[in-house]
Amino acid sequence: MILGKVTGTVVTTISHPHFKKRRLLVVQPLILPGDAPVGDFIALDNSQAGVGDTVLVNREGNGARQVLDNPDGCVISVIVGIVDSLQIEGFK
Numbered sequence: 001m002i003l004g005k006v007t008g009t010v011v012t013t014i015s016h017p018h019f020k021k022r023r024l025l026v027v028q029p030l031i032l033p034g035d036a037p038v039g040d041f042i043a044l045d046n047s048q049a050g051v052g053d054t055v056l057v058n059r060e061g062n063g064a065r066q067v068l069d070n071p072d073g074c075v076i077s078v079i080v081g082i083v084d085s086l087q088i089e090g091f092k
Contacts, residue, residue, distance in 0.1 A: 001056055001057065003029070003030045003055070004043075004055055006025050006050060007028045009051065010042055018073045018075060022044050024044060025043055025045050041077055043079050047080060049079050056079070061075070
């Protein structure tokens with residue numbers, strides 16, 4: 001699981017049947033100062049997230065398929081929750 005910020009949406013004219021009725025969102029992973037930057041990725045939305053939301057993302061295929069209740073699903077990243085607040089303690 002990782003924390004990320006939704007930065008955009010993906011629009012497709014044709015999509016895989018496993019993606020039907022779900023949105024694809026662009027997520028930028030949140031990192032601590034001094035950590036190496038990590039590239040953005042696309043995640044299937046399972047929580048009604050929107051642009052600007054901080055989200056919790058399951059980035060492991062088997063876990064993502066379990067969340068979607070689709071053992072044969074072709075998905076790796078799925079947004080499983082919207083974060084209300086975040087507090088980092090002890091970081092200097």
